[in-house]
Amino acid sequence: MFKYEFPAISYRFSPSVGEYRSFGTQQLRDNFLIEKLFADGEIILHATDLDRAIAGGIIPTESPLKIGSIDALRCDYFFERREGGVINIGGAGTIEVDGTKYEVANRECLYIGRGSKEVVFTSSDKANPAAFYLLSYPAHKEYPTTHAKIEDANKLELGSKDTCNERTLYQYIHENGIKSCQLVMGFTELAVGSVWNTMPSHTHFRRSEIYLYFDVSPENQVLHLMGQPDETRPLWIKNRQAALSPSWSIHSGAGTASYSFIWGMGGENQRFDDMDGFPISDLK
Numbered sequence: 072m073f074k075y076e077f078p079a080i081s082y083r084f085s086p087s088v089g090e091y092r093s094f095g096t097q098q099l100r101d102n103f104l105i106e107k108l109f110a111d112g113e114i115i116l117h118a119t120d121l122d123r124a125i126a127g128g129i130i131p132t133e134s135p136l137k138i139g140s141i142d143a144l145r146c147d148y149f150f151e152r153r154e155g156g157v158i159n160i161g162g163a164g165t166i167e168v169d170g171t172k173y174e175v176a177n178r179e180c181l182y183i184g185r186g187s188k189e190v191v192f193t194s195s196d197k198a199n200p201a202a203f204y205l206l207s208y209p210a211h212k213e214y215p216t217t218h219a220k221i222e223d224a225n226k227l228e229l230g231s232k233d234t235c236n237e238r239t240l241y242q243y244i245h246e247n248g249i250k251s252c253q254l255v256m257g258f259t260e261l262a263v264g265s266v267w268n269t270m271p272s273h274t275h276f277r278r279s280e281i282y283l284y285f286d287v288s289p290e291n292q293v294l295h296l297m298g299q300p301d302e303t304r305p306l307w308i309k310n311r312q313a314a315l316s317p318s319w320s321i322h323s324g325a326g327t328a329s330y331s332f333i334w335g336m337g338g339e340n341q342r343f344d345d346m347d348g349f350p351i352s353d354l355k
């Protein structure tokens with residue numbers, strides 16, 4: 072029944088911390104921006120050497136989509152040595168993991184534990200398909216596959232209207248929530264009229280991070296800032312595109328209108344507040 076896919080996967084290798092400083096616009100985009108992550112009826116995967124993350128976009132339309140094995144990972148099945156978090160940013164859908172079906176509505180999350188063999192993604196309505204964002208990292212042990220609805224997330228109210236950064240952060244996979252080996256994941260929603268995320272900005276030498284921007288209307292973009300605090304660079308980002316953030320890079324953005332983004336991290340610890348913050352006055 073399902074379309075058995077050996078998904079398309081692309082690889083990228085990170086430039087060094089010194090190199091990005093001399094990059095022009097296209098080189099920055101080629102190295103740090105994932106432009107095409109979602110396409111109807113496809114599984115698209117991007118692998119990076121940043122903590123060996125794989126970011127994927129999955130939009131089932133005519134038929135369910137199954138993640139097959141990937142030759143470059145030398146695995147029999149995708150989750151053989153990996154864990155993954157999935158957040159649905161589209162219409163309602165189902166994820167079936169080894170025979171158990173999870174209904175995953177818009178903004179809900181499914182953690183998929185290491186060892187899960189058959190993972191199949193389906194949209195409930197092909198006219199309004201699900202859009203599953205997958206973020207995966209290597210895992211050393213199995214944690215149970217777990218579904219979370221928005222009300223299960225830990226909610227943090229951040230920022231203020233005065234600084235145009237009023238937002239709600241939803242933590243799904245974290246130290247006190249869904250258990251994982253290294254993945255920490257959730258999403259942040261900007262209040263209407265607020266545009267800045269993650270300002271004051273930070274790095275975290277212990278982890279790398281990936282931001283997927285969504286609910287950005289076609290006439291708007293997010294101006295994402297990356298780089299070391301004393302030498303930042305802009306990436307203009309459209310809806311459903313992602314920015315890679317090495318451990319030495321800040322990751323902050325301002326939208327031309329409000330928007331949401333999924334943040335996800337892998338690395339050496341899972342302490343969400345283990346950040347190296349920088350005063351706004353130090354940014355260049």
Ligand SMILES: O=C(O)C(=O)C[C@H](O)C(=O)CO
Nearest residue numbers: 238240259268269270280334
């Ligand atoms: O709104 C925010 O601030 C964030 O979402 C911050 C990210 O979660 C992050 O960068 C965590 O390290």
Ligand SMILES: [Zn+2]
Nearest residue numbers: 273275280322
């Ligand atoms: Zn961060």
